[in-house]
Amino acid sequence: MLETEPDLSTRLFSHIDFTHGAVVAVSGGSDSTALLLLLKQHLDRTAPSVRLLAVTVDHGLRHGSAAEAQAVAKLCAERGIAHHTMVWVGNKPSAGLPAAAREARYRLLAEAARAHGIGLIVTGHTADDQAETVLMRQARDEPREFAETASRGLAGMAPATLYDWREWIIRPLLGTRRSALRDFLRREHVGWAEDPTNIDEAFERPRMRASLAGDSFRRMDDALALANQAAVERRRLGESAADLIRRFAGQPAIGLIRLDPRLLSAGVDRAAIYALRILLATAGGVAFLPDQARSEALFGRLKAGFLCATLSRTVVDFRRAGIFLRREARGLPPTAAAIDNTIWDGRRHITLDDSSGALLIAPLGSAATRRLAAAREETPQSLMRAASATEPSLWQAVENARSRGDEPARQGFAVRPVVAPFARFLPSFDLAPARAVAELIGAPPPPAPPFSGHSAG
């Protein structure tokens, strides 16, 4: 049993629901090593039967990374904690390597969690990481005139982020200083690895870290206060946007979102623009929200009257019957072999019943749509057809892998809409609009965050 103040681990973990186990992401650095030992202490005391699995990702990028993973495995063996090393294999890009490594890291952590039936991933991001993140974003945002873009990012890392609409990643150390965690490890006589890339000032974060190291705590405290304030604003903005989506958005046909033009004069432009950005990204199947400035300009033009414009791969068609959003016909995925459990065009999750490998997936297309479309009340039929034509459909492969029969197959697969901008990462700040959009388009609701008593954010 570790000798440390139980108050620290109680404060860090007592509000988290660990019923379904936890994967702890342990790099072997000070923060995640302390996280692991504090969480183990907490669970030993409060819920010893909870499954705890430490996972180290070996990115294979540095000499010695395998030895670091082994050191974590050794510590875990000494402490009676299950441990797994996941190795990143495959192509490693020369450009954008940190982002690719991060992407691979979360994928591998989620794979480990799924393999063990665990729905929760815990990382060791600290208050220092948060301050660095916020200051880096502030430095990048400074030249921009649009305060909203800045304030969304200035919320920093969320205390919880839903990955792939499935696993919650939580960051319980966001309010804890790295120095406190290192003090704890020293008291416990536990060492840690120093990652040389953390001090390599060729990268932005180490530069920011170095610039903060020379400062008093003041600058860091100010950055954290700013993040807290921005997080509150971002949550509020999201709640207002969710409210507007529920009141003013409908889905008259799959792939076709209708906005009631009263949205334009609801008197809450900031929230309406945020709702519009989320819906544009959703309709277009884009992981990022469209640019704030362009969205504001589009909103202004909509206020001026009827128009047809494209933003974020989405056609915005304002006519007498309403404002309609649909995926533009350009740039749809080409005909390809259908693969089970994939996301098609960023918008549709495909599940196949058929494993023959003889099926193709392709946009339904306008010819087939004309045959299938049925008239529906006030929605212009031309728009319903245009929306349907961009939906995925399954075809029997004929002759070679690229050609297909005349009629789409009616069976053999299930299509589930996904909330594109939040499908990979849903920060808890944005839970309200993500839920509203899921209801609107018929996506499953996101699982509730693993916090007892109150909602995350």
Ligand SMILES: Nc1ncnc2c1ncn2[C@@H]1O[C@H](COP(=O)(O)OP(=O)(O)OP(=O)(O)O)[C@@H](O)[C@H]1O
């Ligand atoms: N190689 C690794 N194996 C397992 N977990 C890791 C690894 N690297 C980082 N982590 C997890 O991520 C946390 C943050 O690490 P670090 O600050 O180095 O990553 P980052 O790239 O800044 O974070 P992010 O994952 O948000 O981009 C660590 O405390 C740890 O929980």
